[in-house]
Amino acid sequence: MLAALAALFATPLFAQTTDVDRLITDSCATCHTQTGNSLAPPFPKLAGLSAEYLAKQLRDVRSGARKSEIMQPILGDLSRGEIQAIANYFSRQQRTPGIVTNPKLIAAGERVYLEGNKENGVPACAGCHTKTGAGAPRFPMIAAQNAEYVIQQLRNFRSGERTNDFGMLMRTTVSRLTDDEIQAVAQYVASMPVPPVGR
Numbered sequence: 072m073l074a075a076l077a078a079l080f081a082t083p084l085f086a087q088t089t090d091v092d093r094l095i096t097d098s099c100a101t102c103h104t105q106t107g108n109s110l111a112p113p114f115p116k117l118a119g120l121s122a123e124y125l126a127k128q129l130r131d132v133r134s135g136a137r138k139s140e141i142m143q144p145i146l147g148d149l150s151r152g153e154i155q156a157i158a159n160y161f162s163r164q165q166r167t168p169g170i171v172t173n174p175k176l177i178a179a180g181e182r183v184y185l186e187g188n189k190e191n192g193v194p195a196c197a198g199c200h201t202k203t204g205a206g207a208p209r210f211p212m213i214a215a216q217n218a219e220y221v222i223q224q225l226r227n228f229r230s231g232e233r234t235n236d237f238g239m240l241m242r243t244t245v246s247r248l249t250d251d252e253i254q255a256v257a258q259y260v261a262s263m264p265v266p267p268v269g270r
């Protein structure tokens with residue numbers, strides 16, 4: 072009797088977890104891996120991003136507010152509940168260390184990240200993404216993110232390809248960023264130590 076009751080209560084919870092695992096295996100893991108530590112440089116790491124930021128990106132891609140030809144068809148069928156479950160899942164995964172492809176640029180990138188550039192009016196990235204790159208619920212964790220992805224997003228915000236940043240915070244920031252600064256800051260970001268899960 073007790074065992075049967077325990078089984079009754081245990082089943083739905085268990086089913087929920089395996090459902091999310093399964094969904095990710097079937098629809099996301101090819102590009103992002105099961106733990107959200109995407110290996111291909113153009114694909115973002117999802118591990119460690121806040122659930123709030125992840126859910127917003129999934130909704131934005133699904134609605135077209137953030138353009139992605141690759142992702143939009145995949146997200147089209149997801150329910151609100153599935154989006155929230157996926158966001159919760161990846162927010163709890165431990166991010167793996169980043170890969171630096173051009174170490175010579177790290178020092179210049181660190182200056183941009185921590186101090187910005189007073190000459191062209193670029194604000195310090197640390198002001199919003201925090202000094203450690205761990206971020207905050209609405210400000211994405213960028214420490215140890217794939218450098219190639221970071222470069223692409225900075226270019227997308229600068230060219231107006233990506234416009235889903237609230238208050239135009241990123242578009243305003245990167246409008247004055249030079250190509251050299253983009254390359255350098257992406258190397259520094261990749262070199263930053265991984266913040267712990269849950270910060």
Ligand code: HEC
Pocket residue numbers: 095098099100101102103113114115116117120125128129138139141142145146157211223
């Ligand atoms: C075919 C490869 C592919 C598959 C499959 C895929 N993604 Fe993506 N994903 C991408 C690419 C490429 C981007 C970057 C889009 C861009 O350039 O803006 C991305 C971006 C994202 C982002 C934004 C991350 C950030 O840092 O802003 C999230 C969240 C995401 N994907 C979640 C998912 C989920 C959840 C699934 C499964 C339901 C999935 N993806 C399946 C390739 C893929």
Ligand code: HEC
Pocket residue numbers: 115127183184193194195196197198199200209210211213220221224225235236237240241244248256
């Ligand atoms: C005034 C606040 C602010 C500043 C300063 C700022 N950012 Fe951001 N950044 C944001 C916000 C907010 C987002 C998320 C936008 C959204 O919700 O889609 C973001 C997103 C990003 C992304 C995309 C992350 C992803 O996973 O797709 C990258 C990369 C990034 N910022 C890098 C930088 C760099 C590098 C600097 C310094 C040159 C910087 N940011 C300065 C607020 C800021």
